[in-house]
Amino acid sequence: MKPGFFFTAISACLTFTFSICQAGERFGAGLLFSEKDLPAVTANLETPVLADYWKSLLNAKWDEDSSFLDTLRPGPQCNGIGQTEEILRREAFVYAVTGDKARALRAMKALDRLLEFPRWDVFYDSEGRTLGVDLGTHATMSAAYAFDWLYPVLDETKRSLLVKAIAEKGCEACFHTLNDLRYPEGRTDWRADHYDLDLSRWPYILDKTNIKGLMIGGLGMGALALLGRDSRAPRFLEMAEFSARRFLELYRADGFYPEGSGYWEYSSTSVYPFLFALRRITGKDLTDQANLRGATESWLALQMPYDRHPRGVVNFGDNGREIVSSPVFFIASTFRDGLAQWAGEKFCRHHDLHSFIFYDHSLNPEPPVQALNYKLPGRAWLVARTGLEPQDIVVAMRSGGPFNHEHSDRNSLILKAYGEVLLFDVLHPSYNRHDPTWQLRWTSGHNCVLIDGRGMLYHDGSEGTNKSADSSSVLAEGQREGYFFWTSDATPAYALADPDVRSVTRTVVAALQVPCLVVLDKVEKKRYGSSVSTLWQVDNSDGKGGMETSNDGFTITRPGAHLAAGVAGSSPVRFSAQFHAVPGREKEFPYIEAAIETKETTQTLVTAMVPFPAGKEKPLVQIRPLTPDGKGWLVRIRNGELSWKMKVSDDSARVPRFEVVK
Numbered sequence: 096m097k098p099g100f101f102f103t104a105i106s107a108c109l110t111f112t113f114s115i116c117q118a119g120e121r122f123g124a125g126l127l128f129s130e131k132d133l134p135a136v137t138a139n140l141e142t143p144v145l146a147d148y149w150k151s152l153l154n155a156k157w158d159e160d161s162s163f164l165d166t167l168r169p170g171p172q173c174n175g176i177g178q179t180e181e182i183l184r185r186e187a188f189v190y191a192v193t194g195d196k197a198r199a200l201r202a203m204k205a206l207d208r209l210l211e212f213p214r215w216d217v218f219y220d221s222e223g224r225t226l227g228v229d230l231g232t233h234a235t236m237s238a239a240y241a242f243d244w245l246y247p248v249l250d251e252t253k254r255s256l257l258v259k260a261i262a263e264k265g266c267e268a269c270f271h272t273l274n275d276l277r278y279p280e281g282r283t284d285w286r287a288d289h290y291d292l293d294l295s296r297w298p299y300i301l302d303k304t305n306i307k308g309l310m311i312g313g314l315g316m317g318a319l320a321l322l323g324r325d326s327r328a329p330r331f332l333e334m335a336e337f338s339a340r341r342f343l344e345l346y347r348a349d350g351f352y353p354e355g356s357g358y359w360e361y362s363s364t365s366v367y368p369f370l371f372a373l374r375r376i377t378g379k380d381l382t383d384q385a386n387l388r389g390a391t392e393s394w395l396a397l398q399m400p401y402d403r404h405p406r407g408v409v410n411f412g413d414n415g416r417e418i419v420s421s422p423v424f425f426i427a428s429t430f431r432d433g434l435a436q437w438a439g440e441k442f443c444r445h446h447d448l449h450s451f452i453f454y455d456h457s458l459n460p461e462p463p464v465q466a467l468n469y470k471l472p473g474r475a476w477l478v479a480r481t482g483l484e485p486q487d488i489v490v491a492m493r494s495g496g497p498f499n500h501e502h503s504d505r506n507s508l509i510l511k512a513y514g515e516v517l518l519f520d521v522l523h524p525s526y527n528r529h530d531p532t533w534q535l536r537w538t539s540g541h542n543c544v545l546i547d548g549r550g551m552l553y554h555d556g557s558e559g560t561n562k563s564a565d566s567s568s569v570l571a572e573g574q575r576e577g578y579f580f581w582t583s584d585a586t587p588a589y590a591l592a593d594p595d596v597r598s599v600t601r602t603v604v605a606a607l608q609v610p611c612l613v614v615l616d617k618v619e620k621k622r623y624g625s626s627v628s629t630l631w632q633v634d635n636s637d638g639k640g641g642m643e644t645s646n647d648g649f650t651i652t653r654p655g656a657h658l659a660a661g662v663a664g665s666s667p668v669r670f671s672a673q674f675h676a677v678p679g680r681e682k683e684f685p686y687i688e689a690a691i692e693t694k695e696t697t698q699t700l701v702t703a704m705v706p707f708p709a710g711k712e713k714p715l716v717q718i719r720p721l722t723p724d725g726k727g728w729l730v731r732i733r734n735g736e737l738s739w740k741m742k743v744s745d746d747s748a749r750v751p752r753f754e755v756v757k
Contacts, residue, residue: 120246120247121246121247122191122243122244122246123242123243123244123245123246123249123254123320124239124242124243124246124319124320124322124376125243125375125376126239126240126243126316126319126320126372126375126376127240127243127368127371127372127375127449127452128452133192136192136451136452137192138456139450139451139452139454139456140192140451142454142456144420144439144440144446144454144456145446145450145451145454148445148446148450149451152185152188152189153189155185155186157201160182160201160205161201161204163175163178163182164179164182164204164205164208167179167208169208169209169211169212169213170212170213171213171214171217172217172288172289173212173214173215173216173217173230173231176209176212176215176230176234177230177233177234179205179208179209179212179234180205180209180233180234180236180237180238181233181237182201182202182205183202183205183206183209183237183238183241184236184237184240184241184448185448186198186199186201186202186205187199187202187206187237187240187241187244187245188240188244188448188451190202190244190245190248191243191244191245192451196248199245199248202241202244202245203245203248206238206241206245206253206257209234209237209238209241209260210256210257210260212234212264214231214264214268215227215230215231215234215235215264215265215268216228216229216230216231216232216234216268217230217287217288217289218231218272218285218286218287218294219285219286219287220271220275220282220284220285220286221284221286222284224267224268224271225264225267225268225271226268226271226272226275226285227265227268227269227270227271227272227310227313227314228272228301228306228309228310229306229309231264231265231268231269231313232269232309232310232312232313232314232365233309233313233365234264234265234313235261235264235265235266235268235269235313235314235316235317236312236313236316236317236365236368238257238260238261238265238317239261239265239316239317239319239320240316241257242254242257242258242261242320243320258320258321258324258325261317261320261321262317262321262325262327262328262331265313265314265317266313266314266317266318266321266327266331267327269310269313269314269317269331270314270330270331270334272301272310273307273310273311273314273334273335273338274334275298276298276301276302276307276310276338277334277337277338277341279298279299279302282298283295283296285297285298291529292557292558292559293557293558294558296558296561297558297559300499300558300559300561300562302341303345303498303499304354304358304499304500304561305354305358305359305361305362305499305500306362307338307342307362308342308361308362308363308365308366309361309362309365310338311335311338311339311342311365311366311369312364312365312366312368312369313365314331314334314335314338315332315335315336315339315369315372315373316368316369316372317331318331318332318335319332319369319372319373319376319377322376332377335369336373336379336381339366339369339370339373339381339384340381340384342362342366343366343381343384343385344384344385346385346386346387346389346390347386347472347473347474347475348386348389349386349389349392349393349472349473349474350385350386350387350388350389350390350391350392350393351389351390351393351472351473351475351476352390352393353473353475353495353496353498354412354414354498354499354500355397355408355410355411355412355413355414355500356393356394356397356408356414356418357408357413357414357415357416357418358413358414358499358500359390359394359418359422360418360419360422363421363422363425364419364421364422364447364449367421367422367425367449367453368421368449368452370382371425371452371453382429387426387429387430388426388430388432388435390422390426391423391426391427391432391434391435391438392434392467392470393470393472393473394408394418394423394438395434395438395442395463395467395483396467396470396472396478397409397414397472397476397478397491398442398483399489399491399509399511399516400442400483400484400485401485401511401514401515401516402485402514402515402655403637405485406442406443406444407511407516409476409478409489409491409509410509410520410522410523411476411491411493411501411502411504411507411509411520412493412498412500412501412502412504413500413501413502413523413524413526413560414500414523415522415523416523417442417443417444417445418443418445419443419445419446419447419450420439420443420445420446420447420450420454421446421447421449421450421452421453423435423438423439423443424436424439424450424453424454424455425449425453427439427453427454427455427458428453428454428455428458431458433458433459433460433461434461434462434463436455436458436459436460436461437460437461437462437463439454440460441460441483463483467480467483468480468481468482469574469579471569471572471581473495474494474495474569475493475494475495475496475569476491476492476493476494476495477491477492477494477569477572477581477583477603478490478491479491479579479605479607480607481607481608481610485514486513486514487512488510488511488512488513488607488610488706489509489510489511489512490508490509490510490579490603490605490607490612491508491509491510492506492507492508492509492581492583492601492603493505493506493507493567494506494567494568494569494583494585495566495567495568495569496566496567497562497563497564497565497566498562499560499561499562500560501562501563501565502524502535502536502537502540502541502553503536503537503538503541503550503551503552503553503563503565503588504520504538504540504541504543504551505543505551505565505566505567505583505585505588506543506544506567506583506585506599506601507520507541507542507543508542508603508614509542510612510658510704510706512610512656512658512706513655513656513706513707513708513709514655514656515634515653515654515655515656516634516653517634517651517653517656517657517658517706518542518631518632518651518658518704519542519632519633519634519640520541520542520632521535521540521632521636521684522636524536524540526559526560527556528555528556528557531677531678531679531680532677532680533556534675534676534677535675535677535684536553537550537553538550538551538553539630539675540632540675540684541630541632542629542630542631542632543629543630544585544589544599544601544616544618544627544628544629544630544700545627545628545629545630545688546589546593546596546599546618546620546625546626546627547593547625547626548626548628549592549593550589550592551563551565551585551588551589551591551592552564552565552588552591552592553565564591565585565587565588565591566587566588567583567584567585567586567587567588568583568584569581569582569583569584570582570583570584570600570750571750575755577606577608577755578604578605578606578607578755579604579605579607580602580603580604580605580753581602581603582600582601582602582603582750583600583601584598584599584600584749585599585600585601586598586599586600593625595620595621595622595623595625596618596619596620596621597619597620597621598617598618598619598749599616599617599618599619600615600616600617600749600750601614601615601616602614602615602750602751602753603615604741604753604755606739608737609705609732609734609737609738609739610705610706610734611703611704611705611714611732611734611739612703612704612705612706613701613702613703613704613730613741613743613753614629614700614701614702614703614704615699615700615701615743615750615751615753616629616699616700616702617697617698617699617700617745617749617750617751618697618698618699619696619697619749620696620697621696622696623694623696624693624694624695624696625694625695625696625698626690626691626692626693626694626698627690627691627698627700628688628689628690628691629662629688629689629700629702630686630687630688631649631651631660631686631687631688631689632684632685632686633651633685633686633687634653635682635683635684635685636683638683639653639654640652640653640685641653642672642685642686642687643672644670644671644672644687645670646670647661647662647663647668647718648660648661648662648670648716649662649670649672649687649689650713651687652709653709654709655708655709656706656707656708656709657706657707657708657709657713658704658705658706658707659704659705659707659713659714659716660702660703660704660705660716661702661703661716661717661718661730662689662700662701662702662703662718663700663701663718663719663720663728664689664691664698664699664700664701664725665691665695665697665698665699665700665725665726665745666691666692666693666695666698666725667691667693668689668690668691668700669689669690669691669692670687670688670689670690671687671688671690672685672686672687673685673686673687673688674686689702699725699726699745699751701718701728701730701743701751703716703718703730703732704716705732705734707734711735712735714732714733714734714735715731715732715733715734716731716732717729717730717731717732718730718731719731721742721744725745726744726745726746727742727743727744727745728742728743729741729742729743729756730742730743739755740755740756741753741754741755741756742754742756
């Protein structure tokens with residue numbers, strides 16, 4: 096047992112032996128709390144962190160919900176099932192913690208409609224078995240909670256109907272899905288009538304994605320609710336436990352979840368409640384199967400608040416949305432982790448019902464000692480920062496291997512400074528490969544290198560947003576007095592698209608107190624010369640981004656901050672301001688291209704950038720040749736009273752060398 100281990104303020108009262116609730120008992124299964132735990136749960140309702148969310152539950156627009164339920168026509172396409180189970184979960188919880196019979200009646204109305212659905216998910220196989228993939232997993236959790244929280248108002252007939260539905264419409268479907276993930280060989284027959292996707296490899300693909308977490312939560316909670324009531328419950332529970340252990344193996348050693356923070360949250364809001372309930376009811380503790388404390392620190396390291404998005408995050412791939420608090424509060428209370436408590440209170444303004452269970456208001460928040468100024472989550476995403484406030488500076492680069500919800504973006508950079516994103520990564524392009532914004536997933540939609548106008552190899556989207564084959568790795572990284580540096584090798588990713596590629600590396604030197612950023616890109620081909628360019632994306636999502644080019648660099652503008660850049664190369668560099676060709680949105684996605692058009696087998700580009708607040712004097716950014724053969728440069732930067740000098744030399748090595756000049 097971990098030192099100081101407990102599950103929230105109510106953990107001292109938790110019972111880890113299972114007993115079937117008798118008639119007249121307050122809860123049907125005690126999945127997350129029982130009657131003796133209610134004082135601790137209700138105390139959280141009025142805490143400053145959760146009070147507004149609690150008020151939103153009390154003031155839910157029942158007239159609208161009731162009208163929705165009245166007009167709902169439950170059918171096999173499951174239209175409306177998501178909203179139905181959300182109403183059920185909310186109203187059942189409010190009844191459970193207040194005893195308000197009016198809320199119980201609301202919940203019963205939603206429950207009746209949920210039970211009318213002939214199935215709870217739209218996926219099925221060639222044998223006609225429903226597969227619990229998304230909608231059905233949430234519905235199963237909500238049904239299990241309804242059995243638990245509405246137990247006193249359910250007559251024996253309704254209890255039997257609900258138990259049967261949890262088992263057959265919920266758990267069996269989730270079990271079939273997880274069984275196919277566990278034994279995927281030959282399972283190429285998944286189907287969903289409304290999906291324009293090839294699902295034949297989904298048993299392999301989903302085994303390593305956040306969606307598996309939903310299946311675990313649905314099956315696990317359903318199984319725990321069925322213990323002692325359905326003979327299939329032990330089989331269901333074994334599958335949920337096995338799958339949870341396998342799923343937690345996806346976390347890297349430092350706790351980083353490789354799909355990114357948004358998808359960590361999406362899976363965790365199902366997996367973590369199951370872990371909580373599993374320990375509560377059976378005594379089995381799976382929280383040591385992954386570095387969950389590190390998961391919170393990795394999420395915190397990716398925070399990127401700025402003026403337009405105070406809860407913004409580093410948004411490589413499909414990331415970008417802020418998370419609800421319950422996964423962070425689960426980790427805080429489980430491990431007595433003051434940093435997680437601080438992070439949840441500071442950065443999570445959205446909550447779910449589990450937040451009331453996991454939040455321990457007695458735990459003292461502890462801010463990070465050094466604001467996580469330099470982190471390498473999973474040794475894949477590199478992040479340097481001056482702090483965690485909107486005006487602070489964040490530099491991030493994407494390296495590492497492939498994973499679900501990624502883009503074709505190895506070695507891409509993001510820069511945020513003075514409340515603005517100055518090197519932009521488009522927020523969440525469409526999942527739909529037919530949508531014109533799908534192209535923004537390609538290398539050309541990122542702050543990357545192109546070789547002869549081409550980037551890395553990306554899939555066609557016919558299977559969804561699954562991983563590609565792209566890969567890169569960190570060759571070197573570290574901190575020195577006054578700066579951070581790292582080098583990432585994206586050769587494998589570019590070589591998939593062009594087998595003649597010998598090497599593609601990017602070195603970043605970040606002196607954040609100046610502040611300035613120097614980027615060294617080197618491309619080597621085996622036989623054929625190529626033109627090489629770097630792309631720099633502009634945030635124009637609100638129509639307020641601007642860009643200008645000159646003979647030796649470019650400027651990116653936002654209302655609150657600007658970016659001054661100088662560029663030099665092994666051959667002359669040409670600059671152009673362009674827009675991605677997205678029909679109907681032609682001026683929405685601007686970018687600057689700095690290109691060496693001379694075709695050589697080895698090309699190097701040196702880019703020096705300085706962010707500065709709008710209204711301040713534009714910094715001096717100069718890059719001068721040190722040798723006549725284009726293999727050495729001196730970078731000089733002056734930003735007010737601060738200055739920076741760096742020598743760059745480029746010889747036969749794959750990575751240019753640099754020396755900071757005092």
